[in-house]
Amino acid sequence: MTKKITKIKKPDEVSDERLAEIIAEINIDPMISAGSVVKAYSSGMGDVTVPGLSKLLQKKAKGITQENKLASCEEMLIGQAQALQSIFSTLSKSAIKQERMKHFETYLRFALKAQSQCRATIETLANIKNPPVVYAKQANISQGHQQINNTVTHAGKNKTHQNEVLEKQNEQRLEQGASSAAITINPSLETVEKVERPQNRRGQKDCVT
Numbered sequence: 458m459t460k461k462i463t464k465i466k467k468p469d470e471v472s473d474e475r476l477a478e479i480i481a482e483i484n485i486d487p488m489i490s491a492g493s494v495v496k497a498y499s500s501g502m503g504d505v506t507v508p509g510l511s512k513l514l515q516k517k518a519k520g521i522t523q524e525n526k527l528a529s530c531e532e533m534l535i536g537q538a539q540a541l542q543s544i545f546s547t548l549s550k551s552a553i554k555q556e557r558m559k560h561f562e563t564y565l566r567f568a569l570k571a572q573s574q575c576r577a578t579i580e581t582l583a584n585i586k587n588p589p590v591v592y593a594k595q596a597n598i599s600q601g602h603q604q605i606n607n608t609v610t611h612a613g614k615n616k617t618h619q620n621e622v623l624e625k626q627n628e629q630r631l632e633q634g635a636s637s638a639a640i641t642i643n644p645s646l647e648t649v650e651k652v653e654r655p656q657n658r659r660g661q662k663d664c665v666t
Contacts, residue, residue, distance in 0.1 A: 488514040527585060534582040541575035544568075 471479075483489055492510030499505055520526040545568050552564030 486511070488518065531582060531585060534578055534585075538575050538578040538582070541571050541578060544571040545575060 488511045489507060491514055492507045495510050495514075496505050496507055517529050521530060548564050548568035548571060552561050552568060555561040555564060
């Protein structure tokens with residue numbers, strides 16, 4: 458019995474331009490792309506479809522991004538670490554069987570790469586379970602003396618502690634460009650008049666102004 462293949466027709470209300478956009482959106486969708494890759498590498502594990510895989514991947518992604526459920530990611534990393542360990546063991550045993558040094562080095566090099574990837578995967582899993590704590594310190598480096606005024610902002614107010622103290626003590630604000638009256642240092646001092654001194658030996662008078 459021959460199976461009849463029917464061709465899906467494009468709906469009349471969908472234009473060619475819109476259809477091209479839909480096809481482009483499908484091709485760049487990350488879950489659909491991932492589903493196609495999974496299908497390509499899962500040919501020997503049963504009949505799977507790209508839409509089915511994409512739907513499952515979208516469900517897992519929603520649980521991670523929206524509900525912050527990282528259990529699936531942790532399981533994936535554990536599985537990858539175990540698979541890499543198996544690759545390391547297989548390549549290491551193959552290396553010791555080689556009689557030529559070149560072949561021995563090739564197998565052992567790939568075995569150590571698998572071991573390195575396994576270690577990195579375990580470190581990633583550990584960082585997810587126990588995120589590292591970062592301590593940051595501020596370093597102030599300057600030439601000569603330096604004065605730092607820490608600014609505290611509360612609900613639209615932005616004042617430095619130094620300006621606040623000056624306002625309370627002097628009852629005046631610090632305004633840039635404000636002019637002040639001239640201050641007389643010693644008003645009792647006046648211009649000295651001409652003083653007559655005795656004549657010198659040449660018969661001239663010394664005048665001091």
